[in-house]
Amino acid sequence: MLPSFISFTGVDLQTSIPRMMALAADYPVEFAFLLSPSRQGTGRFPPREFIHHVLSYRNSRFKFAAHLIDEYSAKLVETQMTGLEASGDLKGFERVQINSDSPDLSPKKVRKWADTQGIVPILQCTQAFPADQSVQWLFDPSKGTGTRPASWPAARGTRLVGYAGGIGPDNVAEVVGQIGQVARNYWIDMASGVRGADHRFDLGKCRQVCEAVYGPPHPA
DSSP states (O other), rough: OSSSSSEEEETTTOOOHHHHHHHHHSOOOOEEEEOOOOTBBBBOOOOOHHHHHEEEEEEEESSEEEEEEEEEHHHHHSOOOOOOTTTTTTTTTTTTEEEOOOTTTOOHHHHHHHHHTTOEEEEESSSSSSSOOEEEEEOOTTTOOOOOSSOOOSSSSSSOOEEEEOOOOTHHHHHHHHHHTHHHHHHHSSSSGBBBTTTOOOOHHHHHHHHHHHOOOOOO
């Protein structure tokens, strides 16, 4: 079973919008932005102005997610608010992932907050997928370090789940073959695996991943 879509995380300031749109026209993909109040405008955290510009091109195939990191996720755990609500910085995102290891993180409270923003919430897990269905779950024991796990947990039924950790152009076909044995409705997420030697987001690698998974794009 192939993934329902692929999420590419870490779009940066040098990423070409036309090339992103071309990839989205050819394959079922999602592009994810990293959001941090202390790191925005550096490296993998592009300026808000650039993010808003990219989001203005959103359409039925050009889809986006946000990953809330650092103070944003910590504040959500503490107050059930991120500080982004009034600014409208979450508008245009279909899904939002909360990156937090806090034991006080409540899936139900996250879902309640996400409903007020009109977005689908994602939380990470490092072992079996939790039974709680308040949020979507991403299995990611590497937590962004690009380390591939020894095995992939089975999904619960047909609900949508995600898998991440050490996936890239060179191994994605093998990984999808393994995950496809234990899940029917899933996405795969990658960040480190689609960055170049210069540490920039690499759309060429993203296309290699898509071709390895889905084959050549079909003519319109």
